[in-house]
Amino acid sequence: xxxxxxxxxxxxxxxxxxxxxxxxxxxxxxxxxxxxxxxxxxxxxxxxxxxxxxxxxxxxxxxxxxxxxxxxxxxxxxxxxxxxxxxxxxxxxxxxxxxxxxxxxxxxxxxxxxxxxxxxxxxxxxxxxxxxxxxxxxxxxxxxxxxxxxxxxxxxxxxxxxxxxxxxxxxxxxxxxxxxxxxxxxxxxxxxxxxxxxxxxxxxxxxxxxxxxxxxxxxxxxxxxxxxxxxxxxxxxxxxxxxxxxxxxxxxxxxxxxxxxxxxxxxxxxxxxxxxxxxxxxxxxxxxxxxxxxxxxxxxxxxxxxxxxxxxxxxxxxxxxxxxxxxxxxxxxxxxxxxxxxxxxxxxxxxxxxxxxxxxxxxxxxxxxxxxxxxxxxxxxxxxxxxxxxxxxxxxxxxxxxxxxxxxxxxxxxxxxxxxxxxxxxxxxxxxxxxxxxxxxxxxxxxxxxxxxxxxxxxxxxxxxxxxxxxxxxxxxxxxxxxxxxxxxxxxxxxxxxxxxxxx
Ligand SMILES: Cc1cc2nc3c(=O)[nH]c(=O)nc-3n(C[C@H](O)[C@H](O)[C@H](O)COP(=O)(O)OP(=O)(O)OC[C@H]3O[C@@H](n4cnc5c(N)ncnc54)[C@H](O)[C@@H]3O)c2cc1C
Numbered sequence: 098x099x100x101x102x103x104x105x106x107x108x109x110x111x112x113x114x115x116x117x118x119x120x121x122x123x124x125x126x127x128x129x130x131x132x133x134x135x136x137x138x139x140x141x142x143x144x145x146x147x148x149x150x151x152x153x154x155x156x157x158x159x160x161x162x163x164x165x166x167x168x169x170x171x172x173x174x175x176x177x178x179x180x181x182x183x184x185x186x187x188x189x190x191x192x193x194x195x196x197x198x199x200x201x202x203x204x205x206x207x208x209x210x211x212x213x214x215x216x217x218x219x220x221x222x223x224x225x226x227x228x229x230x231x232x233x234x235x236x237x238x239x240x241x242x243x244x245x246x247x248x249x250x251x252x253x254x255x256x257x258x259x260x261x262x263x264x265x266x267x268x269x270x271x272x273x274x275x276x277x278x279x280x281x282x283x284x285x286x287x288x289x290x291x292x293x294x295x296x297x298x299x300x301x302x303x304x305x306x307x308x309x310x311x312x313x314x315x316x317x318x319x320x321x322x323x324x325x326x327x328x329x330x331x332x333x334x335x336x337x338x339x340x341x342x343x344x345x346x347x348x349x350x351x352x353x354x355x356x357x358x359x360x361x362x363x364x365x366x367x368x369x370x371x372x373x374x375x376x377x378x379x380x381x382x383x384x385x386x387x388x389x390x391x392x393x394x395x396x397x398x399x400x401x402x403x404x405x406x407x408x409x410x411x412x413x414x415x416x417x418x419x420x421x422x423x424x425x426x427x428x429x430x431x432x433x434x435x436x437x438x439x440x441x442x443x444x445x446x447x448x449x450x451x452x453x454x455x456x457x458x459x460x461x462x463x464x465x466x467x468x469x470x471x472x473x474x475x476x477x478x479x480x481x482x483x484x485x486x487x488x489x490x491x492x493x494x495x496x497x498x499x500x501x502x503x504x505x506x507x508x509x510x511x512x513x514x515x516x517x518x519x520x521x522x523x524x525x526x527x528x529x530x531x532x533x534x535x536x537x538x539x540x541x542x543x544x545x546x547x548x549x550x551x552x553x554x555x556x557x558x559x560x561x562x563x564x565x566x567x568x569x570x571x572x573x574x575x576x577x578x579x580x581x582x583x584x585x586x587x588x589x590x591x592x593x594x595x596x597x598x599x600x601x
Contacts, residue, residue, distance in 0.1 A: 111459045127291055128312035131301065135280070136161040137597045138302060138315035139322055140287045142170040144263065144583055145323030145566025145590035147270035148231065150279045152594030153320075161279045162313060164304055166286035167350055170271050171264055174324055174348045174538070174567065175583060178263035179453075181245075182256050182587065183208070183580035184228035189242035195219060195253045201225040204254060205339035211249045212574020215368070220572040221549040223592055224585045231587040232256060238269050247514070247580065250539065255580045263583050274509060282306065290319065290358050290562070297553075298560035299362070301315060311369060318561040318597035322590060325567035326353025327372055332387045333536050336369045339428040344378040344390030346456070346537035355568045359543055364562070365554045368570035369541035373577035376405075376423040376435050378535025379455065390535045392456040395437050397422035398530075401447040402519030403439035404501055407432045408495030410484065412501070415513040421577055424534050436487050437479075438532040440500070444528050467528070475529045487529045498522045538582050542570035549593040561600060565593040 105134035138147045142165035152164045167173070185204035190197045205225035209216045232242060235258075244253035258265050263468040274281060282304075289303040291312065301314040328351035334341045352569040360366060377395030381387065399405065399416045405423065407413045407430055414426035427435060439447075444467075448454060454463045466472050477483035485495035502521040504510045510518060543551050543564045550558035573581055 107573070117155060127300065128303070130312075131314040132311045133162065134314040134316065135162040135190075136162045136317045137314070137320065137594070138313055139320045139594070140164045140302065140319075140326070141165060141173075141322040141324060141357075141566070141568070142267070142271065142281065143173040143322060143324050143566060144175040144266055144270075144586040145568070145593070146320070147267060147274055147366065148587050148590030149320045149322055149565060149597070150274045150281075151270055151277065151592035152591045152600040154274075154277045154279055156595040158317060158598035162315070163274065163279050163281045164285045164302070164313075165281065165283050166354075168199070168284050170267050170283070172348060172350055174351055175586065176262070176264040176267050177348055178583050179261060179386050179446050179456075180258045180263040180265060180583060181200035181580040182232065182242075182258075182584035183247070183250070183254050183578075184232045184256060184584055184588070185254055186224060186229040187232045187242065187244075187256065188229075188236050189232065189256055190244045190253065193244050194255075197252050197254065200252070203251065204228070207250050209574065211576055211578045211581070212573065213576050214592050216574030217367075217571035218588070220545070223547065223549070224572060224588050227592050228584060228588045231260050231591045235266060235269060235587075240265060240269055247578065249578050266583070266587065285311075286557055287354070289360065290362050292362050296362055297557075299562040304562055311417050317563070318563050320593050320597050321355035321359060321543065321562070321568050322566045322593075323355030323565040323568050324348065324351040325542065326351060326356060327536045327539050328352050333372070336541065337372045337374065337536055338370055338538055340372070340374045340424070340534045342433070343374055344533060344535040345379055345389050345392055346378070346392050346535050351539075351567070353539075355563050355564065356542055358550055359562065359564070361430050362559070363553045364551045364559060365543040365544040365556070366542060366570055368574070371540035371573070372536045373421050373540065373582075374424040374534050374536045375420040376427055376534060377420060377437065377532030378463045379532065391458060392535055392537075393523035393530060393532060394451060394454055394456070395530055396423060398437070398444070398447040399440060400517045401439075401450070402443040402517060403437050404497075404522075405437045405496055406489065406494060407436070408434060410488065410490045411497055412512060415515045417515045417517050419578070427534065433533060436489055437532065438522065439528045439530070440520060440522055440524065441528065442524075446519075461493045473531050475531075477529070478525045480527060483527045483529045487531060496586075538577055539567060540570065540573040540575070540577055542568050544571065545569050549589060550596075563593045563597050565589040569570065
């Protein structure tokens with residue numbers, strides 16, 4: 098009996114002999130009858146899935162089905178996001194006087210650099226070459242983008258949208274998908290990918306809606322756009338080893354469903370140990386088993402001058418770095434908490450200039466917390482009292498602050514060379530913010546090729562299986578910068594939809 102390489106692999110991992118007939122594998126059990134047939138089927142109605150659906154239709158697919166497990170398309174990470182998107186050569190840039198046409202290679206280099214040299218260059222290239230198509234499509238459908246600076250880019254390549262939320266993209270794409278005849282089914286969870294007997298081609302999916310099973314055949318392809326896995330804290334503990342026990346800020350629907358279903362049929366994954374982990378997480382509940390959290394924008398407040406110390410009371414990082422770099426420094430030190438110290442003047446400056454202090458909190462909640470000091474803030478008139486309230490070694494914190502004050506006066510941070518030294522810590526009152534790691538955007542996921550075709554463990558494409566968005570791994574490499582995730586989800590969704598529509 099001849100046996101395919103994938104069949105061998107599956108038999109091996111299942112711990113059974115290689116003579117097992119392929120037809121006994123659960124996922125190749127085809128239904129006696131398909132309930133529906135379409136050209137392209139998409140799993141998940143986030144940025145990637147909705148754009149894939151619209152793009153598949155625009156690229157000639159006659160029937161496109163989009164299955165979403167939630168009751169609404171607004172219950173995903175895209176909708177929770179601030180909607181910052183990175184792109185190059187967009188109409189919005191041109192209209193705002195940023196001449197950025199013809200710079201895709203430079204943009205790709207910048208994205209790769211932020212990925213610490215381990216981003217997949219093929220995926221970054223797709224992102225760079227198609228990002229303007231995705232954003233221009235949204236511009237043509239009413240979204241107003243404003244180019245913004247970001248330290249990662251030479252030009253203003255980060256774009257904010259006029260409603261300041263990723264829900265704006267969902268709204269625009271969802272309305273268009275309905276208008277052009279995409280068959281959107283909410284409350285419909287895909288639970289299995291159905292393959293041919295050799296398990297090297299995906300034929301369709303099994304889904305469950307209100308307790309009823311349904312089998313849908315997709316002749317051109319299935320696109321996995323189920324988002325990331327950081328909504329499942331067990332997956333954080335399993336894969337993001339450096340941050341086991343971290344809080345999560347992901348959508349609860351980001352459970353890695355697509356990753357689990359595809360690996361079950363032999364798909365490969367990549368970059369699984371990387372996620373965007375912020376240093377200044379705040380638990381939502383006192384119950385330690387509830388790991389939902391908020392993100393305090395301590396990394397932004399740092400730009401107004403505060404300092405951050407570890408449990409030993411010493412500075413350990415250049416405070417100007419982004420939140421994910423600070424969390425990486427924490428992990429190298431083995432810290433599970435950080436302690437940020439601000440003068441009242443620095444805090445007021447931050448509050449005046451940055452209206453979003455805690456993602457998920459309104460202004461009143463934040464002000465109430467400052468007054469009541471219940472969740473993560475403590476206030477004191479002296480540094481010693483503040484250190485005591487935060488449970489830090491008082492003498493160490495005092496010595497750290499004294500040394501830092503000298504740096505400010507001399508205009509040079511001799512320990513970490515930070516630039517944003519705004520004021521000494523000689524005049525109270527002082528505020529202390531206690532943060533802990535919080536993960537929310539997985540950077541690892543399914544391994545795909547340059548056509549966004551999902552690969553098996555031998556790097557062979559699984560026919561008719563595509564993936565895009567946070568469900569894939571490799572595009573960010575080992576580090577995340579704001580704007581790359583929604584940006585690449587929209588863009589690669591658009592490309593995956595086109596590729597699936599054209600797939601034979
Ligand atoms: C609070 C927050 C702020 C963020 N801010 C930014 C930002 O400003 N800029 C940036 O670039 N990135 C940001 N991100 C990350 C970014 O939002 C996501 O990485 C990106 O939007 C993912 O898009 P997606 O389409 O892949 O997944 P999602 O938007 O998560 O959509 C996936 C969809 O698939 C559905 N689904 C899952 N499993 C199944 C199944 N089995 N069957 C059917 N449907 C299923 C889910 O319900 C969901 O609707 C932020 C993330 C969060 C949580």
